[in-house]
Amino acid sequence: MSAVLETNQNPITDKMQNTAAKKTVLAYLIMSVVIIFGMMALGVLMLLSQGKVIDLGPKFFYQVMTLHGTGMIGAAGAAGLAVLWYFLRQHVDVSLKVFVTNLVLFAIGVVLVLLGILGFKFAGGWTFLYPLPALSVGAWGKTGSILYLLGMLIIGTGFVLQYIDIARAIIVKYGSLGRGLGWNVLFGKDKGFGPPTTVVAATMSVIANMTGLVAGATVLVLDMINVWFPNFTVNPMLAKNLTYAFGHIFANVTIYMAIVVVYELLSRYTGRPWKSNWVFLLAWTYSTFATVIIYPHHLLMDFAMPKWALIMGQILSYANGFPVLVVTAYGALMIVYKSGIKWDMTSRFLFLSMLGWAAGVVPAIIDATVVVNSIMHNTKWVPGHFHMYMGAGVVTMVFAFMYHLLKVESNFKENVIDKVSLWLYFIFLFGLSGSFLYAGKISVPRRWAEHMPEWVQSDIIGGVFGGFVAVAALIFVIRFLGQVRVMSAKHDA
Amino acid sequence: MMRNRIAAKFSIGLFVILALPPVARLLETYMLTHMFVQIPALIVAGYWIGMGLRDKQWPQWMLGYNNGGVAGVFLAVVIISYWSLPRAIDEALSLPLSELFKFGSNTFLVGIPLALSWHKFHVSGKAFIWANAISMFFAMSWLYIAAPIQICNNYLVNEQEQVGKIYFWLGIALSVFFIGKVMFGAPRTPNETPSLEQ
Numbered sequence: 001m002s003a004v005l006e007t008n009q010n011p012i013t014d015k016m017q018n019t020a021a022k023k024t025v026l027a028y029l030i031m032s033v034v035i036i037f038g039m040m041a042l043g044v045l046m047l048l049s050q051g052k053v054i055d056l057g058p059k060f061f062y063q064v065m066t067l068h069g070t071g072m073i074g075a076a077g078a079a080g081l082a083v084l085w086y087f088l089r090q091h092v093d094v095s096l097k098v099f100v101t102n103l104v105l106f107a108i109g110v111v112l113v114l115l116g117i118l119g120f121k122f123a124g125g126w127t128f129l130y131p132l133p134a135l136s137v138g139a140w141g142k143t144g145s146i147l148y149l150l151g152m153l154i155i156g157t158g159f160v161l162q163y164i165d166i167a168r169a170i171i172v173k174y175g176s177l178g179r180g181l182g183w184n185v186l187f188g189k190d191k192g193f194g195p196p197t198t199v200v201a202a203t204m205s206v207i208a209n210m211t212g213l214v215a216g217a218t219v220l221v222l223d224m225i226n227v228w229f230p231n232f233t234v235n236p237m238l239a240k241n242l243t244y245a246f247g248h249i250f251a252n253v254t255i256y257m258a259i260v261v262v263y264e265l266l267s268r269y270t271g272r273p274w275k276s277n278w279v280f281l282l283a284w285t286y287s288t289f290a291t292v293i294i295y296p297h298h299l300l301m302d303f304a305m306p307k308w309a310l311i312m313g314q315i316l317s318y319a320n321g322f323p324v325l326v327v328t329a330y331g332a333l334m335i336v337y338k339s340g341i342k343w344d345m346t347s348r349f350l351f352l353s354m355l356g357w358a359a360g361v362v363p364a365i366i367d368a369t370v371v372v373n374s375i376m377h378n379t380k381w382v383p384g385h386f387h388m389y390m391g392a393g394v395v396t397m398v399f400a401f402m403y404h405l406l407k408v409e410s411n412f413k414e415n416v417i418d419k420v421s422l423w424l425y426f427i428f429l430f431g432l433s434g435s436f437l438y439a440g441k442i443s444v445p446r447r448w449a450e451h452m453p454e455w456v457q458s459d460i461i462g463g464v465f466g467g468f469v470a471v472a473a474l475i476f477v478i479r480f481l482g483q484v485r486v487m488s489a490k491h492d493a
Numbered sequence: 494m495m496r497n498r499i500a501a502k503f504s505i506g507l508f509v510i511l512a513l514p515p516v517a518r519l520l521e522t523y524m525l526t527h528m529f530v531q532i533p534a535l536i537v538a539g540y541w542i543g544m545g546l547r548d549k550q551w552p553q554w555m556l557g558y559n560n561g562g563v564a565g566v567f568l569a570v571v572i573i574s575y576w577s578l579p580r581a582i583d584e585a586l587s588l589p590l591s592e593l594f595k596f597g598s599n600t601f602l603v604g605i606p607l608a609l610s611w612h613k614f615h616v617s618g619k620a621f622i623w624a625n626a627i628s629m630f631f632a633m634s635w636l637y638i639a640a641p642i643q644i645c646n647n648y649l650v651n652e653q654e655q656v657g658k659i660y661f662w663l664g665i666a667l668s669v670f671f672i673g674k675v676m677f678g679a680p681r682t683p684n685e686t687p688s689l690e691q
Contacts, residue, residue, distance in 0.1 A: 098617065164620040167675060176678030214628055221632055231641055 021089065021096050022409070023488050028082035028103060029402060030484065033477050035075035035110075036395060040470040042068045044463055050451045051459030059139060061449035062123035066148075069126035070113055073251055074155060076390060078106055079398040080257035081162065084205065086401070087198045087260045092169040098161055105158030112151030120144030125447065127247060128152070130219065130239035134227045145227045153220045156213050163206045163213070170203055177203050181288065182281040194276035197263040204288045205257050211292050212249025215242045237304050241295075248295035251386070255357060256287065258397035259328065262350050265404060266332060269347045270339035274331065283323035290320045297368040301377045310370065317368035321361055329358040345414045345422065346407060349400030352426055356392020359430075360385060363437060378447070380458075381440025388433035391469070392426065399425075402480045409487040417475060425472035428465045435462035494548050501545025508538040508600055521586060524645060524652040529659055532576055532599055539604015547609060563618075565610025569603045570622065577633060579644040579653075586647045623671060630664035633657070 042064050049056040056064060085099055116122040122144035124132040133145035170180040174195060178184075180203030182194025194200060219242035222234045267274040276284075296313030299305050332354040341347055363385035367376050376382070406412040439458040444451070451459060510516055511534055520531040559565050575581055576599065584591040611619070636644075637657030643650050 095617070160624060161617070161621060164617050164624065168617050168620065171675060171678060176676055178676045178678075210624075214624070217628055218631060221628075222635065232636075232639065233641075234635070234639070 018096070019488075021099075024096065024099055024103060025082050025086050026405070026484060026487060028078055029398070029405075030481065031103075031107070032075040032079035032082065033398065033402070033473075033480065035071050036079070036398075037470065037473050037477050039068050039071040039075065040466065040473055042071075044466040044470055047459050047463035047466055049449070051456045051463055052451070053460060053463065056449070058449035059121070059123065062125070062139075063117050063121060065447065065449075066123050066125050067114075067117050070117075070152075072390065073126060073247075073254070074106070074110065074113075076254040076258075076394050076398075077159065077250060078103075080254040080394060081159070083261050083398065083401045084198070084202055084257040085166075087264045088166065088169075088202050091196050091199050092166075092173045092202075094169045095165050098165040102158040102162040105154050105161075109151040109153075109155030109158070112147050112154065114151075116144045116147030116149075116151060120147060122148040124148070127243055128220070128223060129243055130223055130234055130236055131226060133223050134230055142227050146224060149220050149224045149227070153217060153224075156217050156220070159209065160213050160217075163210050166202055167206045167210075170199060170206070174199070177207060180206075181285050182276055183285070185276075186278060186281045186285060194281045197274055197276050197280065198260040200276050200281065200284050201256055201260045201263070204284050204291075205253050207288050208249050208256070208291045209253040212246045212253070216246030216250070219243050219246065237302065240299065240302065241305075244298040245292075245295045248298060249291055251390075252291050255389070255394045255397070256291070258394045258401075259357075261397050261401045261404070262328070262332060262353065265346060265400070266335055266350050269350075270335050270341050272335050272339060274335060280327055280331075283327040287320065287323045290316050290323075294320055294368075297373075300368075300370050300373040314368050314370055318365055321365050324361050325358050329354050344407070345403040345418050346400050348422055349396050349403060352422075353393055353396035353400060356388060356396050356426075356429075357394075360387075360389030360393050360433070364389065375443070376440055378445055379440040380436045380444045380446050383446055384433050384436030384438075384440055387436060388430065391429045391433070395473075396426075399476050402476065405487060406480060406483055410483040411486065412479075412483050418479065421472040421475040424468055425476075428468035428472070431465040432462050432469055435459075435465060497541075497544040497547065500541040501543075504538040504541035504545075507534065508542070508596075511535060511538065512596055517592075524582070524648040524656050525659065527582060528656060532595070535596060535599035536573075536604045536607070539600035540608045541604075542600070543605035543608025546605065559610055559613070561615060562610030562613030565606035566614050566618070566622065569607045569610070572598050572602045577629075579637075583645050583647055623667070627664050627667050627671075630660045630667065634660035634664065 045054065045056060046061065046064055046068065048054045049061055081102070085094060088094055120143045121140040122133075123139060124136070124145070128149060133149060134142075136145070167177060170177060174180050180195060180199055182200055184190040185192065185194045195203075219234075219239055222239060222242075225232050226234060263274050294313050294316045296305060296309045297317045300310055300313065332351065336351060363381060367373055367381060367385065403414070403418075435458045439455065439462070442455070442458070444455045444458065511520075511531065517531070520526045576595065581591075581595075585595045586592070614622075634657045637653050637660060639657075640653065644653060
């Protein structure tokens with residue numbers, strides 16, 4: 001059965017004609033948002049434990065912390081991929097079989113990760129930093145480590161297959177990934193605009209994430225060999241570089257995938273095209289390479305790192321704000337300005353996600369400065385950045401996509417509950433992130449189960465704010481799940 | 494087709510030459526030549542023999558077992574993986590039966606299946622195999638360089654490190670090749686777009 005490429009005859013109300021593809025996208029979203037909500041609940045528990053409202057105990061705290069980080073990033077990746085795939089298939093011929101295969105591998109990986117953490121007490125953090133999986137000092141055994149690492153490897157393998165298919169589809173249509181990035185226009189041979197914005201974003205995601213996934217797969221295998229054969233050791237600095245290359249790239253690419261919902265839908269809502277002009281193409285080409293090579297900003301405190309790598313990490317991290325802030329965020333402002341846009345849940349989420357992304361990147365850029373990092377490194381300033389970036393950025397884009405599907409694939413009508421929940425979500429998410437940033441300012445370390453009395457106030461505030469965020473997210477999830485049966489139904493031709 | 498038949502005949506000759514005891518002994522003297530000359534040469538010999546067999550009218554039931562080339566590629570990958578193990582290399586030098594298996598398997602269970610299967614294999618599958626091969630080369634490089642022990646009894650530790658470095662540079666070379674290929678391919682015209690699923 002050939003993959004159907006739908007054309008947008010009625011842009012905002014176009015239904016997905018291929019029912020199997022639609023059901024697969026829905027399956028991705030359901031799995032992702034249920035995991036995200038679950039991880040939000042765990043996050044609140046962690047804050048309340050640090051705030052001494054409840055007591056998880058340090059061992060269970062670190063299991064929860066491992067699960068929270070892994071689950072959030074994994075689910076954001078899966079959801080971002082679903083968003084990308086949904087829009088990309090309108091431009092290139094991506095394979096439904098591979099999309100389903102990735103979903104299955106993801107689910108298998110999730111089960112193994114859960115087993116490793118909850119069944120066998122693996123609590124090494126989602127960074128699984130060498131040699132921690134092998135040296136738990138009795139906190140967990142080999143089985144827990146292997147299950148966790150194997151689960152991550154399987155999830156990564158699924159994504160590798162998916163990106164290979166996306167690359168294939170782009171190369172088949174455009175001839176090369178360079179053309180997918182619009183290099184034929186950017187470097188002067190062809191005139192006009194580049195490929196559709198979604199294709200450019202997909203190309204960037206493929207290049208960056210394949211690099212990250214290969215790094216991740218390498219260090220996962222090295223870690224597994226070290227767990228079984230402790231005499232086989234790795235240079236710890238090499239392992240840390242591979243780990244943070246993987247983690248940085250994968251986390252960032254979740255947003256670069258999900259952003260296509262903004263490019264595709266904001267242009268439809270405003271009736272103004274968002275075309276890949278020269279500035280857009282330059283920004284995305286820069287992001288492609290910068291995302292891969294700026295990961296040393298996670299290693300600014302590692303004295304064994306070569307100096308040139310750290311300097312590069314700092315300078316290019318600053319420059320990485322350009323594509324985000326100037327091209328996408330400014331572009332969103334300009335596309336909406338005096339457009340007569342109709343504000344509904346989708347368009348509100350889309351617009352606010354720009355704020356989340358732009359605001360969330362600022363603390364990161366600040367922390368990428370060595371003199372700041374020497375004070376803020378491993379404080380709660382860091383989660384302050386990425387909770388804003390992810391929660392108000394990529395997760396909001398996913399919510400926007402969910403409400404878009406609710407609108408076009410069902411008879412859903414938004415009501416005051418949705419609107420109140422949206423503002424609840426945003427206001428308290430910024431409050432939660434603010435509590436983290438404040439905690440970083442007063443030098444509260446991150447990843448500590450036990451907090452000193454001077455630190456608990458910001459933990460409790462964060463826990464309360466996080467609770468409201470989780471409630472709002474639950475409302476979005478329930479509203480979405482309530483229409484799944486209708487959305488899954490086959491439409492009349 | 495004629496070219497394939499001629500190549501197949503030369504490849505039989507290549508196989509015979511590689512099997513000659515003086516030649517085999519020479520190539521097996523060093524770990525480098527054993528792993529990166531002799532074994533690949535056996536595979537190439539098998540591949541061109543297989544190309545000569547490609548035009549043969551195979552029975553339908555046989556073709557059914559290799560639909561899409563999956564079975565053939567899988568067999569080749571398993572055998573290649575086995576021969577990348579240091580222990581396998583050691584055994585081939587110590588046990589005549591293992592040596593015989595090395596000659597037979599690389600030629601008839603890797604080279605020939607690849608010739609009959611690779612062209613049928615889906616492009617995404619090929620990419621997956623190459624991606625895994627590249628990461629495997631880097632992993633093998635680490636294994637051979639970082640191993641705290643002599644992992645091949647028949648070779649010296651410094652030869653082990655040489656093999657590790659070759660694996661590393663092979664990984665780099667393949668990476669550069671494929672990056673260049675995917676980033677700078679030729680433009681397509683609309684009617685060249687094949688459909689993925691039939």
